Amino acid sequence: MSKFIFVVGGVMSGVGKGTATASMGKILQDKGFKVTAIKVDPYINVDAGTMNPVEHGEVFVTDDGDETDQDIGTYERFLDTNICKENYMTTGRVYKSVIERERNLEYGGKCVEVVPHVPEEIINRIKLAAEKADADITMIEVGGTVGEYQNILFLEAARMMHLSNPKDVLFVLVSYLPIPDKIGEMKTKPTQYAARTLNSAGINPDIIVARSSKALDEPRKEKIAVFCSVEKEDIISAPDADTVYEVPMIFKDQDLANRIIQKFELKGKDGNGDKWEKIVNTIKTVKEPVKVGVAGKYFSTGDFVLTDAYISVLEAIKHAAWFHDRKPEIVWMNSEEFEQDKEKIKEINNLDGLIIPGGFGSRGIEGKIDAIQYVRENKVPYLGLCYGMQCAVIEFARNAAGLDGSQTTEIDPECEHPVIHIMDEQREKVTKSDYGGTMRLGAYPCVLHPDSVSRKAYGEKEVSERHRHRYEFNNSYRDILTEKGLMLAGRSPDRTLVEIVEVPGHPFFVASQFHPEFKSRPLSPHPLFRDFIKAAIERK
Numbered sequence: 001m002s003k004f005i006f007v008v009g010g011v012m013s014g015v016g017k018g019t020a021t022a023s024m025g026k027i028l029q030d031k032g033f034k035v036t037a038i039k040v041d042p043y044i045n046v047d048a049g050t051m052n053p054v055e056h057g058e059v060f061v062t063d064d065g066d067e068t069d070q071d072i073g074t075y076e077r078f079l080d081t082n083i084c085k086e087n088y089m090t091t092g093r094v095y096k097s098v099i100e101r102e103r104n105l106e107y108g109g110k111c112v113e114v115v116p117h118v119p120e121e122i123i124n125r126i127k128l129a130a131e132k133a134d135a136d137i138t139m140i141e142v143g144g145t146v147g148e149y150q151n152i153l154f155l156e157a158a159r160m161m162h163l164s165n166p167k168d169v170l171f172v173l174v175s176y177l178p179i180p181d182k183i184g185e186m187k188t189k190p191t192q193y194a195a196r197t198l199n200s201a202g203i204n205p206d207i208i209v210a211r212s213s214k215a216l217d218e219p220r221k222e223k224i225a226v227f228c229s230v231e232k233e234d235i236i237s238a239p240d241a242d243t244v245y246e247v248p249m250i251f252k253d254q255d256l257a258n259r260i261i262q263k264f265e266l267k268g269k270d271g272n273g274d275k276w277e278k279i280v281n282t283i284k285t286v287k288e289p290v291k292v293g294v295a296g297k298y299f300s301t302g303d304f305v306l307t308d309a310y311i312s313v314l315e316a317i318k319h320a321a322w323f324h325d326r327k328p329e330i331v332w333m334n335s336e337e338f339e340q341d342k343e344k345i346k347e348i349n350n351l352d353g354l355i356i357p358g359g360f361g362s363r364g365i366e367g368k369i370d371a372i373q374y375v376r377e378n379k380v381p382y383l384g385l386c387y388g389m390q391c392a393v394i395e396f397a398r399n400a401a402g403l404d405g406s407q408t409t410e411i412d413p414e415c416e417h418p419v420i421h422i423m424d425e426q427r428e429k430v431t432k433s434d435y436g437g438t439m440r441l442g443a444y445p446c447v448l449h450p451d452s453v454s455r456k457a458y459g460e461k462e463v464s465e466r467h468r469h470r471y472e473f474n475n476s477y478r479d480i481l482t483e484k485g486l487m488l489a490g491r492s493p494d495r496t497l498v499e500i501v502e503v504p505g506h507p508f509f510v511a512s513q514f515h516p517e518f519k520s521r522p523l524s525p526h527p528l529f530r531d532f533i534k535a536a537i538e539r540k
């Protein structure tokens with residue numbers, strides 16, 4: 001039977017609940033426990049796949065093909081495990097199954113009510129995920145902030161679980177302590193209110209993680225302890241860190257793992273976080289930069305530039321750079337600007353390498369294609385991810401194979417040369433507007449060409465990678481494009497689907513239909529990112 005730790009957020013969103021959850025999981029894992037992590041999100045969407053990445057951040061894809069919140073990616077990177085679809089739920093998903101079960105007469109004629117039936121469904125799902133992962137400890141991050149209307153049923157489920165098994169359930173409040181400029185003092189009142197609000201849902205936190213720009217001092221620790229009824233030793237200081245990967249060490253230094261273990265009356269082993277400490281040390285000491293451009297379109301919201309839409313790409317670049325003892329310097333490029341000002345493309349020459357990540361639709365695509373022409377012709381290392389591979393095929397067809405009018409049918413179904421076209425299995429779905437969770441999703445095998453750069457990078461003949469797409473390389477153009485020098489470096493085992501293209505003779509030009517970024521971890525950078533960064537360093 002697993003123990004359960006609910007992590008809820010107070011004061012405001014974006015304080016790093018996901019990192020705190022993953023970091024707690026990590027230090028408990030280092031104590032010898034099998035840990036899994038669940039994300040519950042309050043919105044009605046059944047999955048994260050239909051949400052705008054600018055507003056919601058990246059859609060993370062699991063091996064088993066779920067489209068989840070980016071926090072699942074954080075858990076995978078910290079815990080170094082593959083998370084399953086059972087570990088992700090939304091209000092929409094929960095309600096959907098309650099309603100389906102009601103329609104199937106599974107409630108035996110009872111009146112099906114919001115309480116208790118919805119929290120009961122949540123509890124069942126949490127227990128199922130814990131069981132499937134065979135976890136000793138299950139972390140459950142509750143999306144949103146305490147006090148908002150939307151996540152109340154998840155808090156109710158947490159309260160009910162605690163009521164029936166008080167010794168097996170802990171609550172962590174991740175709060176925020178502002179230091180207003182004009183006052184110059186760290187303020188605890190919002191945290192006190194957050195704890196009170198949590199109390200009104202019938203929950204008292206066992207641990208408070210106090211996020212702030214600075215470390216928490218003793219007087220404030222005492223104040224929070226008294227006002228929130230939490231032992232002083234369980235108020236954990238979480239100042240802004242140089243890197244998120246340092247957070248487990250910050251927690252460990254405050255003995256958090258042992259505090260949790262004692263509360264659960266468990267017995268832990270002595271820690272084995274050495275490799276992690278080593279990588280954090282590298283992160284904090286590397287100086288020599290490697291400069292990578294990422295050209296996409298999901299950056300700006302109002303006056304702010306956010307990069308959350310590409311978080312796994314960003315992390316994968318970092319992992320690979322650290323592997324080579326380099327400081328990753330990432331330049332965000334809006335591909336629409338390449339369209340408005342052709343001179344801007346020349347800025348790519350100041351980079352050591354370029355990545356074009358996944359994407360959809362027409363906005364910015366011509367800028368991406370022009371940028372790819374630039375890196376192909378000027379021998380700048382290039383890594384294309386999904387749309388970045390499709391754009392590479394279009395660019396090669398137009399400029400190296402002379403196929404003017406090449407395009408993806410995603411943008412122009414009537415184009416002259418549909419070098420990228422919709423997959424057979426997808427056609428009907430798109431016609432019927434059946435969009436939710438219907439792309440080609442999750443892990444599929446890919447067989448590598450023996451002479452390819454990819455084969456060398458992986459050191460294996462066949463690999464498994466995660467996908468999220470509806471369109472694919474059009475095999476009618478296979479002969480002409482390969483004759484003109486494009487290498488089909490990876491294909492599905494039945495050879496029908498092109499998974500990787502390469503341009504031989506280029507320092508590094510690899511583009512994949514899949515998303516390698518989802519499988520990169522701090523201690524095991526993804527082979528394609530690793531060798532891309534190596535080529536970038538060599539260009540430097």
Ligand code: GLN
Pocket residue numbers: 357358359360361385386387388390410468469470471472
């Ligand atoms: N829009 C493209 C497709 O659906 C690429 C998707 C992606 O980059 N994830 O095939």
